[in-house]
Amino acid sequence: MSDGPAAVPSAEPLLALDGVCTNYGKIRILRDVSLTVGEGEVVALLGLNGAGKTTTMRSILGLTPPRAGTVRYAGQNVTGWPAYKIARLGVGYVPEGRRMFKDLSTLENLQLAENGRSGAWTIQRVFEHLPKLSELRARKSGRLSGGEQEMLSIGRALVANPRLLLVDEPSQGLAPLVVEEVYRILAELKKTGVAILLVEQNALLALRIADRAYVLDGGRVVHAGPAAELAADRDRIRMLMGLEVAT
Ligand code: ATP
Numbered sequence: 445m446s447d448g449p450a451a452v453p454s455a456e457p458l459l460a461l462d463g464v465c466t467n468y469g470k471i472r473i474l475r476d477v478s479l480t481v482g483e484g485e486v487v488a489l490l491g492l493n494g495a496g497k498t499t500t501m502r503s504i505l506g507l508t509p510p511r512a513g514t515v516r517y518a519g520q521n522v523t524g525w526p527a528y529k530i531a532r533l534g535v536g537y538v539p540e541g542r543r544m545f546k547d548l549s550t551l552e553n554l555q556l557a558e559n560g561r562s563g564a565w566t567i568q569r570v571f572e573h574l575p576k577l578s579e580l581r582a583r584k585s586g587r588l589s590g591g592e593q594e595m596l597s598i599g600r601a602l603v604a605n606p607r608l609l610l611v612d613e614p615s616q617g618l619a620p621l622v623v624e625e626v627y628r629i630l631a632e633l634k635k636t637g638v639a640i641l642l643v644e645q646n647a648l649l650a651l652r653i654a655d656r657a658y659v660l661d662g663g664r665v666v667h668a669g670p671a672a673e674l675a676a677d678r679d680r681i682r683m684l685m686g687l688e689v690a691t
Contacts, residue, residue, distance in 0.1 A: 456519055458483045458639050459504065459608055464513035466496075466503045473499045475663045476513070481608060486630075486640045488650035488671060491660035492685055497643040498540060500660070501610045504641075505537060506530050518607070536606030538597045540613045540643075546586030550577055550596055553585050554603055563605030564636075570599040573632060591622030598629060608639045615646055627653060647685055651675040659684045 457480035466474040474496050481487045489497050502508040504515055509524035516522065522530055531537070544553050554567045554577075571578035574595050580588060585596055594614055601609055614630065615623040631653045634640065644650035651657060654671035667674070667684050674681060 456516070457481060458485075458518060459641070460514075460516045461500070461504070462514045462516070464500070464503055464510045464515065466499055466508055466510045468499075468508070472511075473663050474503060474510070477503075477660070477663070477665055478513075479658050479665065479668070481639050481641050483607075484634075484637045484639055485656065486634050486642060486654045488647070488654035488657040489641060489643045489660065490645070490647045490650060490657055490685065493645065495660040496663040497660055498612055499663070501537070501612055501641070501643060504530070504610060505535065531604065534605065534607035536601035536604055536609045538594075538601045538609065538611040538614065540616060544585045544593065544596060544600070547584060549582050549584055550588070551581040553596055554599055557600040558603040561604055565602040565605045567603055570602050573602075574599055574629060589622075591618050591625060594618065594622075594626050595629065598626075598633075602633075602638075606638060608641065609633070610641050610643075612643045613645065614642075615644065615649055623649065647681050648675060 459481040461477055461479050464474055464477040465472060477500060479487070489500060491497050499508060503510045506525045506527045514521055514523045517530070517535065518533055522533070545556065548556065554570065558567060576592060577595055577599055580592060585593060588596060611630065614626050618626065627649060630640065630642070634653060642650050642654060651671045651674055657669065657671045657674050658665050659667035661684070
């Protein structure tokens, strides 16, 4: 098997889920989820707590393999492949809760993630895009603030040179100003051509940088369409997500 990502036939999106059903034990969580992410596209995956957003990411990554349906990535059927093989194809993951090696410094976390891989994203380039991380290179990651940990989590995914980045709830638990900073970074990443599947509970935030959006409810896709169209329709967001929408 070659280590580099395979060429995607032009008609096929970079990532395509078709009829994915995923269980935890006997409990069905995802029901017939179909979605696509094109090369360089930012796609928001929205929904309330427990809607199935993280489970969708776990299904893509092979962490919780689907019971039915297919996951295609870069022209291959990767359904149920182990996570390390999917990562090797260029899928990066920025998990909810920013799991990292807390006793290692910022730099050591990045070095571990880089692991000899080469590509456009080097640790140096990550430091140029995220100068705060450069300042904090010697600090143990367990002593970073939530926002700094989120940046490190993004940096770690980048040094593996992903073609597709799965980002789970990057705003979770962060102060509004820090959220702005994290989203500024994601918007900058978008310009570099990385495709992003962005999970968020805060719909308006994600819709600001997304090209398209899906909304999940009870493990089903209940809405799919252009991000700008959904962002402009607050009533629809309220109806889909059942919440007061912060402006
Ligand atoms: P959140 O924003 O809370 O992470 P989410 O949309 O990402 O929400 P999921 O984490 O995918 O939702 O969870 C979907 C459903 O699956 C929820 O009802 C949740 O309780 C359940 N669930 C999640 N993880 C497990 C697990 N390991 N075992 C059993 N049920 C689980």
